[in-house]
Amino acid sequence: MDVRTSPSEDHGYRADALIAEDIGAYLDRHRHKTLLRFITCGSVDDGKSTLIGRLLYDSRMIFADQLARLEEDSRRVGTQGNDIDFALLVDGLAAEREQGITIDVAYRFFATDTRKFIVADTPGHEQYTRNMVTGASTADLAVILVDARKGVLTQTRRHSYLAHLIGIRHIVLAVNKMDLVGYDQPTCDAIVADYRAFATSIGIDAFTAIPISGFRGDNIANRSDATRWYDGATLIEHLETVEVDAAADERAGFRLPVQWVNRPDLDFRGFAGQIASGRVAPGDPVRVLPSGRTSSVARIVTQGGDLDVAVAGQSVTLTLADEIDCSRGDVIATADEPPQVADQFEATIVWMAEEALLPGRTYWLKLGTQTVSAKVREPKYRIDVNTTQHLAAPTLDLNDIGVAEVATDRGIVFAPYAQSKQLGGFILIDKVTNATVAAGMLNFSLRRAQNIHHQPIDVTREQHAALKNQKPAVLWFTGLSGAGKSTIANLVEKRLTRMNRHTFLLDGDNVRHGLNRDLGFTDADRVENIRRVGEVARLMTDAGLIVITAFISPFRAERAMVRDRMKPGEFIEVHIDTPLADAEARDVKGLYKKARSGELKNFTGIDSPYEAPEHPEIRIDTTRMTADEAADAIVAALIA
Template sequence: MTAGLRRRVFLLAQVGVRHLALGVTGEGADAPGAEAWRRFEGEFRDWAGQLGIDHVLVLPVASAGESPGLEDLAVSATGAEASGALSAFLEGVDAAADRAAQRPFRFPVESARQGDGTTAALGTVVAGRVRPGARVRIQPMGKETRVMAIGTEEGEAGEAGPGERVELTLADPILIANGSVVSTVESPASVADQFEVTVIWLHPEPLFPSRRYRARIGTQTADVVVTDIKYELAVGTEERLAANQLQADGAAVCNISLNRPVAFDAHGENPATGLMTIVDHETGEALGLALLHFALRRAENIHIQHVDIDRTARSAQKTQHPCVLWFTGLSGSGKSTIANRVEQQLYRLGHHTYLLDGDNVRHGLNRDLGFTEVDRVENIRRVGEVAKLMVDAGLIVLTAFISPFRTERQMARDLLTDGEFLEVFVDVPLDIAEQRDPKGLYKKARRGELKNFTGIDSPYEVPENPELIIDTSTMTAEEAADRVIDALRARGRLPQA
């Protein structure tokens, strides 16, 4: 067995696959002899069995063309014995499907509409069975109601089970959000926003803690951040390895946090509502899978505490509109200089401000972070959260950070309401930034003395739609500061002069 095959079978086992058919190609000189075939089949079965895949079919495939389906294997495999093995395998798969019907009822809602004192919810049953008259609970909202009727394309049905697409008529008018899960009252889906999971990472770009991704669990969606990679799983030995990122075809046990509660089951209890797909926040491309183990207890114990003096009251007291001016650009572009000039002008105008500078923050709050991609992501996450708190305090916040990655800048933007985040791209050609080099950092990076330096051996992702672009190769810091003040006035964050 090749290392690649071992790893893929290992990942399939982590996802919960318990039935696996493998077609082995080979013709002429490439065809394995009887002894080699028996040895390979035995080795494969042993390996799959160690991983908990207890129902395995290995068949020789006559052609090395496109990967066959199970029906094709029946044709291309030789002999009645192979056909019998395939039939037995398919019976086992059918038995596994029957087990899904025995689990507690789960119905992810794709869409819902109200009418005549009832609610119609459209979706597909993923586990259990339901009949008219059944009491159900809608999660995560926790509302209970009764199923009045089950509609199908052929008309009303007396029952619905796994794989059936139906419309449930519920007895009460309920505003059901798309993605909600209708479940049995006796054994409802759980609700949480923080979990321990096993992540299976499939994308060439590694997974980083603190980076924001998008999660899909059934028809539910939410933002997700890996808060901690507890350990990576070594293939075969399941040895626990320390890791601060996860590479392609890797598996790791992690803690994750969502931006809102979702309905779920542990993957081992109900795979249909315990499997999360992790996708790119911008493109929607699938990046990996997360198998939910359990909700973290801290998710149940931590609640938002209401306070009477809020952002509106604090900003009214200061007679200003709080916001974040997020200066981003290469080292040497002039971010800190311009931000300092802007703060001076705001101070003279009587506004309450605070400047968060990249170098200064690393002397305290972020002194434990380096300049690897993992640390850069965490650096900006922390700064974004601090800036949000300062906006809540009613301040005009200025941040001067290289912040090279679009994903992290978007994460900081999304922490605030519309209009409160102004991205200022301080643009300068790399050669001019190197000529300035006030701290001598580019020279060190060119000599190889400074690793992961933005613009040299670490990328800078240019903002796509910043609120303001400032080219410091064509204007002074004072002129740039004036442009920022003008932009604040144009957007209603400052009164007109």
Template sequence: MNAPLNLPAADIFPIAAPAALLRFITCGSVDDGKSTLIGRLLYDTGAVPDDQLASLHADSRRFGTQGDALDLALLVDGLAAEREQGITIDVAYRYFSTPRRAFIVADTPGHEQYTRNMATGASGADLAIILVDARKGVLAQTRRHSFIVSMVGVRRVVVAINKMDLVGFDEGVFTAIANSYRAATRHLGFEQIVFIPVSALRGDNIASLSADTPWYRGRALIDYLETVDVSALAADPASLRMPVQWVNRPNAHFRGFSGTIALGAAHVGQDVKILPSGRRTRIASIVTALGEDSSAQQDEAVTLVLEDEVDASRGDVIVSAQDEAPVARVFDGRLLWMSERAASGQGLIVQQGMTTANAALSIRTQIDVNTFAEQPTDSLPVNGIGRVRIRSEKPLVLATYSQDRTLGAFTLIDRLTNETVALGVIDEVNPADLPQGHAAVARKAPDLWRRLLAPADSSSETLAEALSWRIVSALIVTLLAAVATQTAWIALLAGAADFALRLVLRAAHRDAFKRATALRQVDPEQNADGGGI
């Protein structure tokens, strides 16, 4: 075999592939023309090969809704059942690229019964295209989709006002819909909303500007998608969060912690700590297949080697030393219930970061996705969205979704059926609910000492540090007493009293403080009957 097992260097050339990637979702009401729009995008960017076009011609005659014309929607209706019924059932992912950018499109169903599929598609998207039928305007579904898209953190929306050909390309219709959409979504926190009048069927304002909308001053859809800036907010370059996904121990001489960097960047020599334990150490090296790197950035899948023989396992999170990510068992958030079985609080597993834990769910309100009004409730129907409180059996490293798209997201799994029953985002962590009762029992003696010695944020301080500042403080008191009283035994007594009283008073004060604040911390299990305020 004279195969080029190693390619000649001359054959390696600059890649012509687009450097950037845009993931977007299309959503809209039934029959708004989502599938047609995606078919149009694929067709206009040359992503449909000739043999697929040939079978499209055959399918258009068989299942098509456009008479003799090509039914572009059939390009994306993948399952046989979908083509027969002419609807999209599941999320379809499509790929196309232009010289400027590569695109991954999630084509998601319009029917309310498939809201969960839509939410899934939206969870990874940088941008959403929301279709509105120019003849129908903003519908309940438009509001619902906009709400879900905003809940999973999409900040940029293109409202494609479709079927403009059927309203005579009337600028008044376009402007009225744009105004009513803005009004309807005022509270959803979108950073940017762009309105484009289109006809997916005819291709108006898709690949190029249409002669039929001379009043439209904006850009064509593809042009906009190619250039829109969706880069995430620059994280603090000194910050790092990497949930440990897998411990790499190929032999006794190597131990690395593999995972995907959720936030910030890692670099060799960086001071880090491991949560929940709070153990501090430093990054010794960053291992890749090609050897070692000096740094790695957000979204990279890496393996970190730490300086000390510290213990960390799947689910722990390696963070920069100054990171304040709370460790807690209770958090509040919003979730979308995805199971046909109505939501109840028991028998659930929460999956978050790289960990899972048994969890109790208490539902507080259901959010009406059409009016965005909230009603107290204790259960949610399929596709219902509600505010909830979740109590995990073990402490989790948590973050709010607005700050951290990895640690702030969660799903719920039914322990018996293994079904994924909900997806949600964390709005508020309850750090006041630090693991006390059951966790304290499991703590080892050094940890007990640390709890007595350490300040409130015990996770950020080592035992040695905590001891050292208390000793220093006691020595200063001794010295001051010695200077003031000129008597050695009084000075020593004052120093010893300072050291001891700090421990005792601190513990006593903490208990009193806990009791006082507990009045505001309603136990979720106690209000499972819907006291949800």
């Protein structure tokens, strides 16, 4: 049963009688329509929400109760006469209605007789560019709106660049609000020419320009008498007929990122996921990556029964002819045409967080079903979307687009984004807050990723430790400058040495005379300082040593990075907890005095933050115990 509304002469809708229809036939008719996903984007107040509201209205996707509420809301906001404010259909968030802007991605479904559509209304304000990236990530087509009164703006260029970057190859330039410029053809032609010059400069080879009025409905569903000089398709006609090459994914090599291992009982073991590309049939030889082990497909299992063939976009469970190791994050692929595996890449990154990128900091990188630790190196450049120039940039700020090298802690299965969105597109997640901070596209793997391999070593770390008759460990001292880290660490090493333990002390000041002499005290340099020290400490534990480090190490993320590099139980965080006032009162090196006077910049506790450990293994309150007592407590905890 389909309850819809139909247009009336006064531009309103009237409630039709219930239309009795066979549900099965209705669903079957819609199931076999092709689906087009598209986004609307542009600058603030270019009319995106109004356009989507008009599309829903003209495609009869508004129910009677929705129309009544829409008419009521339109009168309340001051729309003249019987006119309807179609933006109110989409701007559902209270904050959006109050500000008059879209701040979230609103997804809407509608359908015509020939095709189904999912449209994402993306924000126009620069502050919410990250939301636009979210909406564009699954789109086949982008409708770039331009206000005919304003022409091509910065956000027009930014969104066009992002749409092209993300892989959207079908662009519609909708010159909106033509009614407000008297449907003037020269105005429209000038905007199209301006946009064409920019589009060509960023690699957009072709686009379709349509003069429209979302508010009046010109050239949306019906041709407008006011634009007789335009002889192209209406917007809906173009959306219905644009060719989206959905078969391209089927023609590519077979790829199935494994989402989970389906093991309902001891007799069945299958690997479930959505086919990213290609097709597969029972008997096909396959290769599991990154391990490289080979087998063949035994069955293609679905809820509706086994399949003779499965293609891109289908969710299936594969069983293999051989018992081989395969788990979530692995990729099952065509045996003779597997994707690449690498751990170093060049990537294009769209930074989406308020806090700037810290080169060298470790983030979670999620690509498909794979999640690994990754570091982003200092960007090669950022891109000025207005001029397309490549500009030097030590970091990336909110909404910046840049190119940088990315290194993961182990090899991942990938394809360049231009070949596969599923195996080439990734997000970066902050390890402390779990917030998504960036979206990225892998361009290619670095040559050194293939040239560098792990060299097997016969003498293991366990043998090194056995020779020293001890368990390797890292005692990681952290605290404010002047807290007493170096003093207590030195006392701890002396006690352990007297107990015939093999130790090495890495002190923050000492390593800056050699290993880290090239680093300053910016946040990025602090991150790199701890990364290097962490790698040295890990190598020393491989030699069986007990490593004692004394560093401010102000950021939780970097301390977590070092912990992740160690074996479980070998990283012991020791928080030398001294109040700032007490540490500053000592000021043995005179650093606080210089920081207070402005002579010393980026000093922890004054103009640079210190993130205290939340759950350290050992906490030393220096207001309640002496340095000797603290050293005794730490040694006792270590050898317990």
